Amino acid sequence: MMFRNLVCPVCGASCDDIQVEMTAEGIVAKNACKMGNAKFQELASPHRIRQPLICQGGEMLPSGWEEALDRAADILASSSRPLIFIGSETSCEAMEVGLHLGEYLGGVVDSNSTVCHGPTAMGIQEAGRVGATAGQSKNRADLTVYWGSNPLESMPRHMSRYAVYPRGYWTRRGRFDRTVITVDPRRSLTAENSDLHIQLNPNTDFELLSALLALLHGQQPHPSAEEVTGVAIRQMEEMLELMKGCNYGVIYAGLGMASSYGKHRNAEMAFHLVQELNNHTKFVIGALRGHCNVAGFNQVASYLYGYPFGLDFSRGYPRYNPGEFTAVDLLRERDVDAALVVCADLVSHFPADCASYLGEIPMICIDIASCPTTMLSDVVLPGVIDAMECDGTFYRLDDVPIYFQPFTASPFPFTASNQHTLQQLMERVRGRKEAGS
Secondary structure, eight states: OEEEEEOOOSSTTOOOOEEEEEETTEEEEESOOHHHHHHHHGGGOTTBOOSOEEEETTEEEEOOHHHHHHHHHHHHHHOSSEEEEEOSSSOHHHHHHHHHHHHHHTOEEEEGGGGTTHHHHHHHHHHOOOOOOHHHHHHHOSEEEEESOOHHHHSTTHIIIIISSSOOSSOTTGGGGOEEEEEOSSOOHHHHTSSEEEOOOTTOHHHHHHHHHHHHTTOOOOTHHHHHHSOOHHHHHHHHHHHHHSSEEEEEEOHHHHSSTTTHHHHHHHHHHHHHHTTTSEEEEEEOOOSTTHHHHHHHHHHHHSOSSOEEOTTSSOEEOTTTSSHHHHHHTTOOSEEEEESOOHHHHSOHHHHHHHTTSOEEEEESBOOHHHHTOSEEEEOOOBTTTBOEEEEOTTSOEEEEOOSSOOSOSSOSSHHHHHHHHHHHHHHHHHHHO
């Protein structure tokens, strides 16, 4: 049976043209990249968590749904400052419930942004952003700049679907009507397919952006800029002339910009550069969001509480201070006494000190497959795969909401979605808190 116009729940591109054919031999995902196709295969994966698990005597043992939910509710209700970490591979609706749960418990709620494009979000707060939808850039942009990103390997369909190769209304010849610049210390696959590769020294994004801004203002950068950045001023001028001379330019900022020295100041400087470029031509900037709905948490949290990530509710109202209320810092300082991890593998991706502390405190995990985080959890609740087994909303990398519908149902009789699981957990936590008061 063939299902059409499905949304892929892997990367921030949120491609909505996927076709899935379910046969006796398996699942075939058409139009999807290799990462997307692998994700759709998880429906029938032998590694899928099929039932709740509870840690007893150091061993993960199967349990009933009610028992696992009660144990999870006991952990959260008895904690004084829990960490609720909501990964990106779940819907905005589930994220909303998780945020309300964190507020009710007086805990801290964080998401993938804290180790992803959090600095970019902070840069937007500092400088503002001239942005556009992916459709606008596809139809109009004749200059594309990939700064600190390698989409040909990390987001395989971005260039072919949104940015470089598709034929737009004002870019009828596709790639032949576009100039591509890559700013990257490495000679990446994307750089090899670009018209100009600016190979700067690692961790000198801020200096290069500052030099470009000086040139844009008619000032000559100090000669030391060449030695620091590894980029000749002549090449900076060549890049700037291409940017000023285009009809419509776009910068796609990657984690290379957000995670190198300078962090949010790099993003702030990039946003200022784009603002100044609009005195010469039309120019926009956007972030290449790596996970499918990492932008969704920023949108939902900002709408509900005014802050994009790292929200602390311990005083009864939301507070925001990256470096203090973000997940890595809280775990490193041992400032939380329990954790609820939704659709994320923190033990694999956080620093060793943080992962070690997660093993010391009670932890609940909602996930679809076994991973180091589930292995250290006290309670594991099976996850439902969004965009395949339930409906909901993702935010695309350009902050456009994409509504998705399932092509099959949840395999569990006790929950219809991750949102439903969190709602059930919220009800039990509320019941315990009210009974205790």
